[in-house]
Amino acid sequence: MKTWIIPYVKLHYKGLVASIIIGLLALACGAALMFTSGYLISKSALRPENILMIYIPVVSVRAFGIFRAVFHYLSRLTSHDTILRVLANMRSRLYQTLEPQAAFIRSRFQTGRILGVLSDDIDHLQDLFIRTILPSITALGMYGIAIACLGWFDMVFASLMAIYLFFIVVFIPLFSLWSSRKRTALIKKGRYDQYHILTDGLLGIKDWMIAGKPDEFMKHDAEKDQSVAVVERRVKSEQRIRDFIMQLIIGAMVISMVCWSSSMVAEGNMHVTLIAAFVLVTLAIAEAFLPVSEALEQIPEYTESLSRLETLEETDQENVAAKSNISLPKTSDSVDIQLNHVAFHYPGFDKSILKDVSISIPQGKRLALLGKSGAGKSSIIQLICGSYAPTKGNVTLNGIDATAYGDSLFEIVSILNQRPHLFNTTIANNLRLGNQKATNQEIVEAAKKVQLHDYIMSLPKGYNTMMEESGQIFSGGQQQRVALARILLKGSPVVILDEPTVGLDPKTEADLLKTIFLTLDDKTVIWITHHLAGMQRMDEVVFLENGYIEMQGSHQELLITSQRYQDLYYLDVPPSIRKMVQV
Incomplete structure (x- = not known):
């Protein structure tokens, strides 16, 4: 609340206050319209001798009717304009929080969770302002005004009406919030589970079909939908009971108003034409308070949304230990990377992935990280990128802690991963992602270096050919070459290869x-791989096992000194394959 609501309330308080004031004017005009209408009906029923005697009420009805619509429109316009500005700021902040973690976002968060935050949580915060904060404050303001106006006629009766309205505006909404809190939280959790099921289903639809079990997936999805629907029906049932009780209270208010106004007329303290006026205005004011209960019921959902957003931000802040956000010049061509006695375990887990790892990577060095799955190869890369801070030891780039760089780190580090994303735009735009200022000639030169130029020119529109979704016009190897061209255009001195040849045949690999x-001859290259093909191109090979460096040295040194490495190499790259691919 303190970080995601209050700052934006302070920033946009003028628009929020204006919306509340205009909303009060709209309610006041609505109440005045009903009051004047009741008076006009009663006065007309008495058959006045001259039409001029009801001329002012007729004009007033028209005026209040027009102004009610005008103020209602202005209130909506002001509130939506202000809230959309708030949401724009919130979305920018959310993307700024996620962007530094983009390289490893899927290792930190479930895809369904990110989808839920982007599509659901921010929208709920929009409802927090439009459906809860503004209506509740407006209703409370109208509550005070209505009781004050009635108190001008009779303080005792005003106190009775204050009690009626207290139940509608305060007691029932708070009781409804208390009773529905758990169920609302269950609905919210159920919707998030549905997002997870949706993403699992979309990402793994081929595997479901191949396994011959699509019906099981559909059944599981239907069961989750049904469980959420059951809770929603219970909440709806409670809402209907709540609304019925509130309508009973409004009925009691109307009866009380009829009795009071009749007694006032009998005592000669009020004209008979005001009975209908007071009764109708009671209905108008009471109806304005009904949405408050529904508004407060949504608070648990808002709380869950805020909690998730704050968790994302806390994760980002934990991974940026130093806030200096140091920025290196883009022309920097020398980065010295040092890992000194590094130990590391992921937050929330006790098992150490790395226990005592020391590696020196001066500029221009080619380092291969080998090891079985879970050995810590990717963890080392995350530490170098500043995504996490080591539990012990330190990771530095040019003597500066990796976590201190923040967003600036990716000015000097590029990553070529297993599945680079190609956007549904032109080939030129996809290549220009590495350097927005790159000229057409620079793009062509980068494509030539990665041996894509001839293929691109064979396409109907050359570099202006649309990639189509996920780069379907390119093979797996060609997609990696596009990503490599991006890296060349970016010009960063350090390049991390995260198993870019996975899924390729030996020749293409x-x-x-x-x-x-x-193409990366002058770059620092850190290569994560499970395969030993191509190790002779590396300056140093590091084999990780059980959190320690099990083997370390050049390819030729390890072939001579380590029987295990020699066995692994000849097993992974037999003579027939080495001869075919010439590695």
Whole structure:
């Protein structure tokens, strides 16, 4: 609340206050319209001798009717304009929180959770302002005004009406909030589970079909939908009971108003024409308070949304230990990376992934990180990128802690991962992602270096050819070459290769590796891989096991000194394959 609501209330308080004031004017005009209408009906029923005697009420009805619509429109316009500005700021802040974590976002958060935050939580905060904060404050303001006006006639009766309205405006909404809190939280959790099921289903639809169990997936999805629907029906049932009780209270208010106004007329303290006026205005005011209960019922959902947003931000802040946000010049061509006695375990887990790892990576060095799944290869990369801070030891770039760089780190580090994303735009725009200021000639030169230029020129529109969704016009190896061209255009001195050849056939893999190492000749290359093909191109090979460095040295040194490495190499790259791919 303090970080995601109050700052934006302070920033946009003028628009919020204006919306509340205009909303009060709209309610006041609505109440005045009903009051004047009741008076006009009663006065007309007495058959006045001259039409001029009801001329002012007729004009007033028209005026209040027009102004009610005008103020209602202005209130909506002001509130929505202000809230949309608030949401724009919130979305910018959310993307600024997620952007530094983009490289490893899927390792930190479930895809369904991110989808829920982007599509659901921010929208709930919009409802927090439009459906809860503004209506509640407006209703409370109208509550005070109505009781004050009635107190001008009779303080005792005003106190009775204050009690009636207290139940509608305060007691029932708070009781409804208390009774529905758990169920609302269950609905929110159920919707998030549905997002997880949706993303699992979309991402794994082929596997479901191949396994021959699509019906099981649909059944599981239907069961989750049904469980959420059951809770929603219970909440709806409670809402109907609540609304019925509130209508009974409004009925009691109307009866009380009829009795009081009749007694006032009998005592000669009020004209008979005001009975209908007071009764109708009671209905108008009471109806304005009914949405408050529904508004407060949504508070648990808002709380859950705020909690998730704050968790995302806390994760980002935990991973940025120093707030200096140091920025290196883009022309920097030398980065010295040092890992000194590093130990690390992921937050929330006791098992140490790394226990005592020391690696020196001066500028221009080519380092291969080997090891079985879970050995800590990706963890080292995350530490170098400042995504996490080590539990012990330190990771530095040019003597500065990696976590201190913040967003600036990716000015000097590029990552070529297993599945680079190609956007549904032109080939030129996809290449220009590495450098927005790159000229057409620079794009062509980068494409030539990665051996894509000839293929691109064979396409109907050359570099202006649309990629189509996920780069369907390119093969797996060609998609990696596009990503490599981006890196060349970016010009960062450090390049991390996160198993970029996974899924490629041996010949394509060898060709791609040859292109990578030729084009990155002057770069620091850190290569994560499970395969030993191409190790002779590396300056140093580091084999991780059980949190420690099990083997370390050049490819030739390890072939001579380590029987285990020699066995692994000949097993992974037999002579027939080495001869075919020439690695």
